[in-house]
Amino acid sequence: MKGRNDYLLEPKLAWRNVWKNKRRTVLTLLTIVVGCGMIIFMNAIATGGHEQMITDAVEINTGHIQIHEKGFWENQSIDYAFVPDDDLLKMLSTDERIAAITKRVNAGALLSFGNNTYAAMVQAVDPEYEKKVTVIHEKILEGGRYLNVSDRTGIVVGKVLAKNLGVAVGDEVSMISQGFDGSIAADNLTIVGLFDTGNPELDQALVIMPLARAMETFTMMGYINSIAVRLKSVDDMPSVRSDIMKRTDAEEIEVMGWDGLMPELVQFIIMDDAGAYITDFILLMIVAFGILNTIQMSVYERIREFGVMLAIGTRPSQVRTMILYESVFISLIGIALGLLLGSAVSYYFSIHPIDYSDYAEEMKVWGMSTLLFPARITALNLWVTSLFILVLAFVFSFFPAQRASKLRPIEAIRHL
Amino acid sequence: MSIIAIKALVKDYDVNGIAVNAVRGIDMTIDKGEFTAIAGPSGSGKTTLLNIVGGLDYPTSGSVVVGDRDLSGMSSSELSDMRLNNIGFIFQAYNLIPVLSALENVEYILLLQGVSKKERQDRAREILIEVGLEKEISRLPKDMSGGQQQRVAVARAIVSEPEIILADEPTANLDQKTGANLLDLMHELNRKKNITFLFSTHDSMVMERAERLIQLSDGMIASDEKRR
Ligand SMILES: Nc1ncnc2c1ncn2[C@@H]1O[C@H](COP(=O)(O)OP(=O)(O)O)[C@@H](O)[C@H]1O
Ligand SMILES: [Mg+2]
Numbered sequence: 001m002k003g004r005n006d007y008l009l010e011p012k013l014a015w016r017n018v019w020k021n022k023r024r025t026v027l028t029l030l031t032i033v034v035g036c037g038m039i040i041f042m043n044a045i046a047t048g049g050h051e052q053m054i055t056d057a058v059e060i061n062t063g064h065i066q067i068h069e070k071g072f073w074e075n076q077s078i079d080y081a082f083v084p085d086d087d088l089l090k091m092l093s094t095d096e097r098i099a100a101i102t103k104r105v106n107a108g109a110l111l112s113f114g115n116n117t118y119a120a121m122v123q124a125v126d127p128e129y130e131k132k133v134t135v136i137h138e139k140i141l142e143g144g145r146y147l148n149v150s151d152r153t154g155i156v157v158g159k160v161l162a163k164n165l166g167v168a169v170g171d172e173v174s175m176i177s178q179g180f181d182g183s184i185a186a187d188n189l190t191i192v193g194l195f196d197t198g199n200p201e202l203d204q205a206l207v208i209m210p211l212a213r214a215m216e217t218f219t220m221m222g223y224i225n226s227i228a229v230r231l232k233s234v235d236d237m238p239s240v241r242s243d244i245m246k247r248t249d250a251e252e253i254e255v256m257g258w259d260g261l262m263p264e265l266v267q268f269i270i271m272d273d274a275g276a277y278i279t280d281f282i283l284l285m286i287v288a289f290g291i292l293n294t295i296q297m298s299v300y301e302r303i304r305e306f307g308v309m310l311a312i313g314t315r316p317s318q319v320r321t322m323i324l325y326e327s328v329f330i331s332l333i334g335i336a337l338g339l340l341l342g343s344a345v346s347y348y349f350s351i352h353p354i355d356y357s358d359y360a361e362e363m364k365v366w367g368m369s370t371l372l373f374p375a376r377i378t379a380l381n382l383w384v385t386s387l388f389i390l391v392l393a394f395v396f397s398f399f400p401a402q403r404a405s406k407l408r409p410i411e412a413i414r415h416l
Numbered sequence: 417m418s419i420i421a422i423k424a425l426v427k428d429y430d431v432n433g434i435a436v437n438a439v440r441g442i443d444m445t446i447d448k449g450e451f452t453a454i455a456g457p458s459g460s461g462k463t464t465l466l467n468i469v470g471g472l473d474y475p476t477s478g479s480v481v482v483g484d485r486d487l488s489g490m491s492s493s494e495l496s497d498m499r500l501n502n503i504g505f506i507f508q509a510y511n512l513i514p515v516l517s518a519l520e521n522v523e524y525i526l527l528l529q530g531v532s533k534k535e536r537q538d539r540a541r542e543i544l545i546e547v548g549l550e551k552e553i554s555r556l557p558k559d560m561s562g563g564q565q566q567r568v569a570v571a572r573a574i575v576s577e578p579e580i581i582l583a584d585e586p587t588a589n590l591d592q593k594t595g596a597n598l599l600d601l602m603h604e605l606n607r608k609k610n611i612t613f614l615f616s617t618h619d620s621m622v623m624e625r626a627e628r629l630i631q632l633s634d635g636m637i638a639s640d641e642k643r644r
Contacts, residue, residue, distance in 0.1 A: 311472055313525070
């Protein structure tokens, strides 16, 4: 017998039932649309904000990847230095995914001016290359300048360090440290500029000096402490990192990505994501209970109708399927509109990022230099949000649907 | 040849541990083509009897044979199939699926039976014309009078030409004249298609129109007379 197999029966009935109580359906849709839209927008802001924070942090100083002698990052000592081999340098300069690289000497030092002495982190760079990797040269305060290729003893220092020392552009400071060979390294250096990165750690300790001079002052003999690599896309970090690792001896050289270089940032992103997931969860529950409530109301109102349907030979499974279709239809419409709303709002905020510039000082307390938070919509966000709502709608409607299908017709027909 | 054979039928309901004897030993047979009314005061067991014959409820004891099927051995899905294919139901009121038009409500049974779309629509339209609802074919239940809705229910019950049509107080929510017209329609279909009708009522106007009248009292048959 062919019977009972008209697959269009349940969806057709369900579709009409969805629109029978327009007011209720529209209210439910509103819950889903707003909930879905908010989840998408919040996730887009989180994704965009985190990416911005990574980009900013990477651009200010670390780069996407750094190459050191093994142990340097942990000990932060000039003693961990290496001479990059030609094979590695050739790869770094030819790889399509790499935008630029810069070689650095890093040393802890004491800076003195008059009676003031402060600890500092000296980072010696070749300004021509450094400018392609980091953006400190864009953060120079009025009245000063960044290093240029002809600078011998010029340095730029963070504005907080300058204030602590009581120095201004043009002043000469003395630096004392230890050289690579263990000797005392001392030099007199002239401030040519001050920078304000917004990152408190850098602003109160970083000193940038010419690499050529540092080679002599610290007796480096051709050794360097790090190579910072800037990529064209942050997404390539893991693959480039592993390609570099293939060309270097893991016993001697460490290759670190931005996540390894800035574990606090990773930690912050994880915590922030956890907060976002909790909010997502609450919104999803609101949406799910909205759907549950609607389906339950509509099932309760139609008990008699289900009784008649079951009495005249409708299969319980057909009743259940019909109700599940109702829930899925409402959810699909809600999701479609919610995707539109969420994407539209996110799109607006991708062009007009949320601006925290007015709170710059408060943000610094948190060690954050990022002030503009753009939204970024990802396919994953849209898919995961849609699927979650759809699955929850299905699960939450299953029990009312199951109950309706298990009704005893004679009792249901007596029901008012 | 009998189409319904009931032997020693007993139905007790358990209400908070107290047995309510709704049907207390009924024997009866109904032949194909009969137009029979079950009468009796409220609480006499009419609905219980019809529900058991229709496979909507199980007897406490006794046997019910509908056509050649002994209902006592049937599973709930076999009973569901029997209700779909062999029995037409007309309830007191709110028989119809609210979101379906008159035509679609009648088609619904055929759809469940897997009849093709064209045949479904032709047969449903034809039967609606027969019950006098040509103009109401595409109306929703809420846009029809109570009498018209009951006519759609009659059309739905009869469209698949079942062996029996069971109607529990089909006129109870209608006024006298509309009720009489509905019963005349049922009687006409009964004669024309030779379909067995078994309906309950406590309305004397309806009883008058029955060919056979079975009176129930306290769950037992008080009288059983052929009128014509
Ligand atoms: N589901 C039920 N549970 C308990 N008692 C019931 C139930 N259905 C019917 N009864 C009782 O069975 C008796 C017969 O009821 P019913 O068959 O509905 O009579 P009628 O249709 O003639 O009014 C009544 O006393 C009624 O209260
Ligand atoms: Mg009754």
